[in-house]
Amino acid sequence: MANVGGFFKNVMSEMRKVSWPKRKELTxxxxxxxxxxxxxxxxxxxxxxxxxxxxxxxxDL
Structure with missing residues (x-):
């Protein structure tokens, strides 16, 4: 079960590094x-x- 918690902790860490597009770019x-x-x-x-x-x-031929 500790691996699951570590996995989600790593996911959150990587998500903070993502460069999200601005609203105008997304539109x-x-x-x-x-x-x-x-x-x-x-x-x-x-x-x-x-x-x-x-x-x-x-x-039709």
């Missing part, structure tokens, strides 16, 4: 991530629709 990074996710979702939706249409055209 900017969040917007970038969300925009990237939306753009990738739109891209893959368009690719999916295109491939589906190609299969429909091929199966």
């Amino acid at each position: 900017r990074y969040t917007v970038i991530v969300l925009a990237t996710v939306v753009l990738m979702a739109v891209f893959f939706a368009i690719v999916d629709l295109g491939i589906s249409e190609l299969f429909r055209l091929y199966l």
Whole structure:
């Protein structure tokens, strides 16, 4: 049980060393991530629709 206490003590010690981003940086990074996710979702939706249409055209022949 002493190892568990030592583990959490070391975790707290390491967490104090972490350089946390400022609020403005965090907001900017969040917007970038969300925009990237939306753009990738739109891209893959368009690719999916295109491939589906190609299969429909091929199966109608």
